[in-house]
Amino acid sequence: MISYLVGLLILTLITGLLVVGLNVRWGWAGEFDLSYYAYVAIGAYVAGVLIGGPSGGPNPLVPAPDGWILGLHWPFIPAVIVTVLVTGLLSAAFGAIALRKLRGDYFAIATLAFTLIATYIFSQDYTLFNGFLGVFNVPRPFYDALHQPEVLTYNFVFAGICLVLLLVVYFVLEALLNSPFGLTLRSIREDEQASAAFGRNVFSEKLKAYVIGGMVAGLGGALYVTYLTAWNPSGWSAIEGFLLFAGVFLGGQGNTRGVILGVFIVTIFIPEATRWLPEFQNKPDLYPALRNIVGGLVILAVLRWRPRGIIPERHSNDARIERSTSASVPPMSVVGADRG
Amino acid sequence: MASPARPLLEVSHLARSFGGVRAVVDCTFAVPEGAAVGLIGPNGAGKSTVIELISGFLAPNAGKIIFGGTEIQGKAAYRVAGLGLIRTFQTPREWGGLTVMDNMLLAANPTGRTAAWRALFTRRRLKAAERDDRVRARLLLDRFGLLRLRDEMAGSLSGGQKRLLEFARISMRAPRMVLLDEPCAGVNPVLQRNIEEAIVGLQRDGITVLLIEHNLPFVERACSNVYVMAQGETIANGSLAELRLIPAVVDAYLGEVQARV
Numbered sequence: 001m002i003s004y005l006v007g008l009l010i011l012t013l014i015t016g017l018l019v020v021g022l023n024v025r026w027g028w029a030g031e032f033d034l035s036y037y038a039y040v041a042i043g044a045y046v047a048g049v050l051i052g053g054p055s056g057g058p059n060p061l062v063p064a065p066d067g068w069i070l071g072l073h074w075p076f077i078p079a080v081i082v083t084v085l086v087t088g089l090l091s092a093a094f095g096a097i098a099l100r101k102l103r104g105d106y107f108a109i110a111t112l113a114f115t116l117i118a119t120y121i122f123s124q125d126y127t128l129f130n131g132f133l134g135v136f137n138v139p140r141p142f143y144d145a146l147h148q149p150e151v152l153t154y155n156f157v158f159a160g161i162c163l164v165l166l167l168v169v170y171f172v173l174e175a176l177l178n179s180p181f182g183l184t185l186r187s188i189r190e191d192e193q194a195s196a197a198f199g200r201n202v203f204s205e206k207l208k209a210y211v212i213g214g215m216v217a218g219l220g221g222a223l224y225v226t227y228l229t230a231w232n233p234s235g236w237s238a239i240e241g242f243l244l245f246a247g248v249f250l251g252g253q254g255n256t257r258g259v260i261l262g263v264f265i266v267t268i269f270i271p272e273a274t275r276w277l278p279e280f281q282n283k284p285d286l287y288p289a290l291r292n293i294v295g296g297l298v299i300l301a302v303l304r305w306r307p308r309g310i311i312p313e314r315h316s317n318d319a320r321i322e323r324s325t326s327a328s329v330p331p332m333s334v335v336g337a338d339r340g
Numbered sequence: 341m342a343s344p345a346r347p348l349l350e351v352s353h354l355a356r357s358f359g360g361v362r363a364v365v366d367c368t369f370a371v372p373e374g375a376a377v378g379l380i381g382p383n384g385a386g387k388s389t390v391i392e393l394i395s396g397f398l399a400p401n402a403g404k405i406i407f408g409g410t411e412i413q414g415k416a417a418y419r420v421a422g423l424g425l426i427r428t429f430q431t432p433r434e435w436g437g438l439t440v441m442d443n444m445l446l447a448a449n450p451t452g453r454t455a456a457w458r459a460l461f462t463r464r465r466l467k468a469a470e471r472d473d474r475v476r477a478r479l480l481l482d483r484f485g486l487l488r489l490r491d492e493m494a495g496s497l498s499g500g501q502k503r504l505l506e507f508a509r510i511s512m513r514a515p516r517m518v519l520l521d522e523p524c525a526g527v528n529p530v531l532q533r534n535i536e537e538a539i540v541g542l543q544r545d546g547i548t549v550l551l552i553e554h555n556l557p558f559v560e561r562a563c564s565n566v567y568v569m570a571q572g573e574t575i576a577n578g579s580l581a582e583l584r585l586i587p588a589v590v591d592a593y594l595g596e597v598q599a600r601v
Binding site: 172175176178179180181182183184186187189190191193194195196197198199200201202205208212313315316317318319321322325 | 395397416417418421422426427428429433434435436437438439441442445446447449450453454455456458459460463466470471474478490491493509513
């Protein structure tokens with residue numbers, strides 16, 4: 001039971017990390033980005049071949065020449081840093097092309113194309129990341145350094161690593177969100193022409209958000225591959241990406257805490273809590289279908305009664321700020337004395 | 341450099357086509373520093389396109405735009421805004437999902453503040469700047485009667501309040517010049533008075549104004565010099581009283597308006 005809960009905790013932390021990156025791209029900058037999970041996958045592959053050993057050479061199962069590239073046995077920390085840089089650079093390259101001219105739906109279509117191309121290459125090409133077989137035997141971080149502890153003990157350590165990284169990302173993103181940079185991004189989401197009219201370089205601000213999102217995706221992918229110790233194309237279908245989107249919807253687009261809660265509900269809570277649903281004799285298909293129906297109903301209910309999400313985006317309240325600062329700044333305390 | 345008599349904004353022989361449609365053919369005018377100049381003409385004369393061209397939202401096919409001694413034709417919109425030339429749109433363009441106060445903070449001059457790294461490494465300075473901005477924004481919102489709405493979503497304001505927020509944002513920015521694209525479109529008479537006062541207020545703050553407007557009494561009160569555009573060309577300029585005596589202007593626009601009144 002404990003190991004089951006720790007496993008859930010790790011998955012919660014990793015998907016939480018993934019969704020806050022998507023929230024930067026979609027929740028703040030307003031770019032409907034369907035390629036987000038491809039960046040997660042690329043992060044997982046890159047981290048996998050940096051941390052893992054070389055592939056076993058020509059694979060007996062497929063008529064292909066090779067397995068995967070690199071296999072450098074790097075330690076966890078430098079591998080994660082390089083992975084984050086790679087997904088960041090890739091985001092910059094793709095974003096520089098797609099964000100310059102494309103808006104809204106057209107941008108979304110371009111990102112869908114990116115995902116499909118990436119999926120096709122990674123699943124068909126057996127020289128880069130071993131096609132459908134994927135990368136495997138990826139060692140888990142600090143496993144040897146900890147003298148190869150028991151699985152449960154180790155999972156506690158791994159959950160700790162995930163928690164620390166999630167907290168670091170969370171506080172960095174919150175600082176960004178509550179800064180003029182974050183406000184500019186949200187203004188671009190609301191009306192990018194008005195932002196340009198007030199002197200914002202819309203393209204470069206969007207690109208920054210896109211790269212930050214891509215770096216978080218890469219970090220999440222690196223954690224994912226070291227937790228699972230393997231990564232292949234069947235692990236990142238379009239469904240995973242849509243679950244993240246559902247999490248953002250449900251939790252509250254734009255709110256970092258909200259989207260973490262949302263993705264927890266969508267990917268962990270609903271699937272786990274529906275295990276108690278009764279099984280019907282002679283109708284083996286009914287039970288899994290019911291689970292999906294319950295999940296759908298929960299999402300519909302939230303959209304109906306809390307359309308801005310469970311924890312909506314927060315806005316600074318100036319009346320409160322004024323009350324808290326007027327004491328320390330006496331000359332300005334008369335301003336707004338007519339507050340209604 | 342520029343002699344003191346040189347106008348702040350000079351537009352010469354501006355042209356822009358969309359496919360086969362020649363929206364602006366030959367537009368030439370000048371706006372002296374501190375003045376309020378009107379630009380009138382029938383629908384489809386190319387007035388709004390001129391604003392798009394000056395503000396950098398469109399690039400001209402030909403012609404020159406000089407603002408404060410710098411050529412700005414073809415420059416990106418954010419660069420033009422950075423030089424202190426701010427535009428409005430025919431319909432108010434508030435950031436609807438943000439509060440009125442956040443709209444004001446965004447309108448403040450962003451120079452040296454919006455870089456992402458500053459959010460992590462110069463937080464104290466940013467907070468101090470924001471505190472000053474808030475104080476100024478409260479004064480301005482009070483001036484426009486919007487202070488009690490500061491924590492409402494800008495998108496939930498009435499149409500008239502959105503117009504006033506537009507002016508509050510411009511005052512917050514305090515640019516060198518503002519291009520106003522039909523600020524009175526769809527506005528009731530009471531609010532028109534408020535907007536007129538707002539324009540006078542901008543001028544008092546030393547902001548140069550180019551006003552596009554169909555409400556001629558309004559233009560007459562606000563602007564001493566008015567240019568007339570028709571079919572993409574500037575055909576005349578002078579005070580409205582003078583323009584009423586020019587047959588070409590009456591044919592192109594004023595006759596039509598007077599007949600309607």
